[in-house]
Amino acid sequence: xxxxxxxxxxxxxxxxxxxAMLLAAVWVFLLRYVPDRAMxxxxxxxxxHGVFPVRSVLLDVFAPRAAxxxxxxxxxxxxxxxxxxxxxxxxxxxxxxxxxMATNRSLSHxxxxxxxxxxxxxxxxxxxxxxxxxxxxxxxxQRFAAxxxxxxxxxxxxxKTVLDAARTDPNRDTGRLVDRLHAVNTRAIxxxxxLLLLSRANLRSFTREPVDLSLMAEExxxxxxxxxxxxxxxxxxxxxITPTLGSPTLLxxxxxxxxxxxxxHNLPEQGSVWVKTSVRPKTVVLTVENTGAQLTPQLVSTxxxxxxxxxxxxxxxxxxxxxxxxxxxxxxQTHDGTLTLIPRPAGGIRITVELPAISPHTDRxxxxxxxxxxx
Numbered sequence: 001x002x003x004x005x006x007x008x009x010x011x012x013x014x015x016x017x018x019x020a021m022l023l024a025a026v027w028v029f030l031l032r033y034v035p036d037r038a039m040x041x042x043x044x045x046x047x048x049h050g051v052f053p054v055r056s057v058l059l060d061v062f063a064p065r066a067a068x069x070x071x072x073x074x075x076x077x078x079x080x081x082x083x084x085x086x087x088x089x090x091x092x093x094x095x096x097x098x099x100x101m102a103t104n105r106s107l108s109h110x111x112x113x114x115x116x117x118x119x120x121x122x123x124x125x126x127x128x129x130x131x132x133x134x135x136x137x138x139x140x141x142q143r144f145a146a147x148x149x150x151x152x153x154x155x156x157x158x159x160k161t162v163l164d165a166a167r168t169d170p171n172r173d174t175g176r177l178v179d180r181l182h183a184v185n186t187r188a189i190x191x192x193x194x195l196l197l198l199s200r201a202n203l204r205s206f207t208r209e210p211v212d213l214s215l216m217a218e219e220x221x222x223x224x225x226x227x228x229x230x231x232x233x234x235x236x237x238x239x240x241i242t243p244t245l246g247s248p249t250l251l252x253x254x255x256x257x258x259x260x261x262x263x264x265h266n267l268p269e270q271g272s273v274w275v276k277t278s279v280r281p282k283t284v285v286l287t288v289e290n291t292g293a294q295l296t297p298q299l300v301s302t303x304x305x306x307x308x309x310x311x312x313x314x315x316x317x318x319x320x321x322x323x324x325x326x327x328x329x330x331x332x333q334t335h336d337g338t339l340t341l342i343p344r345p346a347g348g349i350r351i352t353v354e355l356p357a358i359s360p361h362t363d364r365x366x367x368x369x370x371x372x373x374x375x
Contacts, residue, residue, distance in 0.1 A: 011081030019073040091120035107135040155188040194323040206247040213242040214277040220255040239277030242284035262290035292348035304329040
C-alpha cells in the first residue's frame with residue numbers, strides 16, 4: 001500500500017474508534033439513567049395493566065441510528081483522510097520529483113518549497129542546499145578534469161615534438177635534447193605527484209598526531225632559503241609554538257607550498273616574505289605574507305582552484321604546476337581548518353591557515369593521542 005492509502009486508513013480508523021467510543025459513552029449514560037422497565041400510565045394518572053420494556057425499545061431505536069452514524073464516519077473518514085493525506089504528502093511529491101531529476105543528472109533544479117517553516121520545509125531546504133553543493137562540486141570536478149588533461153597533455157606534446165625533431169635531424173645536439181626532455185619529464189612527474197597528493201588528502205586517509213606548525217614553518221623556510229636567495233627575496237619568520245593535530249607530512253607540504261608560492265610570486269627583486277605562527281583560544285594560525293604584484297579580490301578568490309595562477313605563467317624551474325594553493329586548501333579542509341586569502345593594499349597577498357588547536361596538556365584519555373609535547 002502507498003503511504004497515502006496507509007494514512008487514509010489510519011485517519012478513517014481513528015475516526016471510527018472515536019465515534020464508537022462516543023456512542024458507547026452515550027449508551028452507558030442512557031443505561032445508567034433509564035430504568036429497565038416502566039409502568040404504563042393512563043391519562044387519568046391511574047396505573048395501567050402491564051409493564052413497558054424501556055431499555056429494549058431504546059436499544060431498537062438507538063442501534064440503527066448508531067450504525068448509520070458509524071457508516072457515515074467511515075465514509076467521511078476515508079474521503080477526508082484521502083484528501084488530507086494528499087495535501088500533507090504534496091511536499092514529498094515535489095521532493096521525489098526533484099530527486100528523480102537529480103538522478104538524471106539535472107542538478108540545476110530546486111524545490112523551493114513555499115509555506116511556513118515546518119519539517120517538510122526544512123527537508124526541502126536541506127535538499128536544495130545539497131543539490132547546490134553537488135552542482136558546484138560536479139562543475140569543479142569537470143573543470144579540474146579538463147585542466148588536468150590539458151596540463152598533462154602539454155609535457156607529452158612537447159616530448160613528442162622534441163623526439164620528432166630529433167628523428168628528422170640526426171645531427172641535432174643530443175645534450176640539449178636530453179636536457180629538454182629531462183625538464184619536461186620532471187614537470188610531468190611533479191604534476192602527477194601533485195595530483196596524487198591532492199587525491200590522498202581528499203580521502204582523509206592519514207594518521208593524526210600532534211604537530212607544531214611553527215616547526216613546520218621553520219623547516220619549510222630552511223628548505224626554500226636557497227630559492228629565496230636566488231630570487232633576491234628575504235624571509236622573516238616569527239611566532240609562538242602552535243600545537244595542532246594532523247599529519248606531519250601533509251602539514252609540512254601545506255607550509256612548503258605557501259612559502260614557495262610567496263617566494264615565486266613576488267617582486268622581481270628585493271621582495272619580502274613574512275611567515276608567522278600564533279595561537280588563539282581554540283585555534284592555531286599560520287600566516288604567510290609576501291610582497292608582489294597588485295591583485296584584485298576577484299582574482300584572489302580563484303587562486304585556490306586547480307591550475308589557477310595569480311600572474312602569467314612563469315617559465316622557470318620553480319613555476320609550479322598550478323596546484324599549490326589547491327593542495328593547501330584541501331589539506332586545510334581535511335584537518336578541519338580554514339584557508340583565507342586577502343590581497344595586500346601595497347601588492348602581494350596575505351594567506352592565513354587556521355587549524356584546531358590542542359591543549360599543551362592534552363593527554364591520551366581526552367584526545368586519543370600521546371601527551372603533548374611529544375617525548
